[in-house]
Amino acid sequence: MIFFTTLAGAAQGLLLVLVGIQxxxxxxxxxAPQALFIAGAAVILVLSAIGLVAATFHLGRPMRAWRSAAMWRTSWLSREVIVLPAFMAAVAVWGGFHWLGTPSAAAAIIAAVLALLLYLCTGMIYAAVKAIKEWATPMTPVNYALLGLASGLLLSTALTAWLAPGFTPLLAKLTLGAIVLSALARGATLWRNLSLVPTTTTQTAIGVRHPKIDQKAQGAMGGSFNTREFFHGKTPQAVQTIRWSAVVLGFVIPAAVLAITLGASSAVMLTLLFVVQWMGMLAERWSFFAEGQHPQNLYYRSRS
Known part of the structure; x- marks a missing residue:
């Protein structure tokens, strides 16, 4: 899911930027040359496809992935499963019109609306989980959209540096603004999450009011499904290292380079900068999942 959300998020952001250019x-x-839109559509489809393949590894039985769309009336996951291929199809049609030399405004609008809808679906999968207070906030889909747009803007800056340099300086400035905005939104969410007071504690779980209760084991000598699926298993120091890696790679370095060069970097440099930012987004998304405090971890996180 980390690979899917970061790659698909960047692809959606790139589509929105290219639609604006169109x-x-x-x-x-x-x-702008038609080659920019054709290459952009190809990049969007490749990133979305890689993310989609990566997401299947999250499933217990990937061969039954088609069943995940059955609950579209109530499940945001099912809606995402439906919107993603629709988005990819719309991008293919949009790119096809550019390949034919007849850009379609209708195709562009449909693809853009699906990109925004996909941000909403992906974010709401986690925002709708009320048991995990760190995720259950409107800021979750907002952060998904802002971070994806920042990635897409940087990717579009690199792409225009290769194919349409006239757009690069403006896109570099927009990317800088998007990185700052997404950093502020993500920072505010992190501050909120760190300030949350848990409603369930070890004391309330077992009905004992003693101020200090330490769980020494989960009742088994080894791991279990619960420890594998609902807890990352990293030390607090490792979590902090990953969190700071997200800050440095995903926000500080891209923002600093863009602020200094204002898009005057080479196409190769901007492409490498996108890769650095994407690595930071991987760390940020891992940190997001690690922030979720599953109530069941009161019982299963510790093991002998």
């Missing part, structure tokens, strides 16, 4: 061209505000 309309600026149609409104005679700028000029």
């Amino acid at each position: 309309f600026s061209v149609q409104w005679r505000l700028a000029q």
Whole structure:
């Protein structure tokens, strides 16, 4: 899921930026080669496909993945499963119109709406889990969208540096602003999560009011499904290291480079900068999942 959400998020952000460029061209505000949109569509589809394949490894039985769409009336996961292929199909149609030399505004709008809807579905999968207070906030889908847009903007900056350099300086400035905004939103969410007071404690779980209760084991000598699926198993020091890696790689380095160069870097440098940012997004997404305090961990997190 970490690979899926970061890769698909960047692909959705790239689509939104390219749609904006398309309309600026149609409104005679700028000029852009068709190769930019064709290559962009190909990149979006490749990233989405890689993310989709990676997501199947999260399933217990990948061959039954098609059944995940059955509960679309009540499940955000089912809605995501439906919206993602629809988004990819819309991008393929949109790119096909550009390949034919006849850009379609309708195809662009449909693809953009599906990209935004996919951000909502992905974020709401976790925001709808009320038992995990760290995720159950409107900021979850907002952060997914802002971080994805920041990644997509940086990817579009690199892509235009290769194919349409005239757009690169403006996109670099927009990317810098998006990185700062996404960092502020993610920082505010992290501050909120660290300030949360748990409603369930070891004391309330077993009905003992003693101020200090230490769990020494989960009742078994080894691991279990619960320890594998609901707890990351890392030490607090490792969690802090990963969290700071997300800050440095995902926000500080990209923002610093863009602020200094303002898009004047080479296409190779901007591409490498996107890779660095994506590594930071991997750490950020791992940190997001690690922040979720599953109530069942009161029983199963510790083991002999």
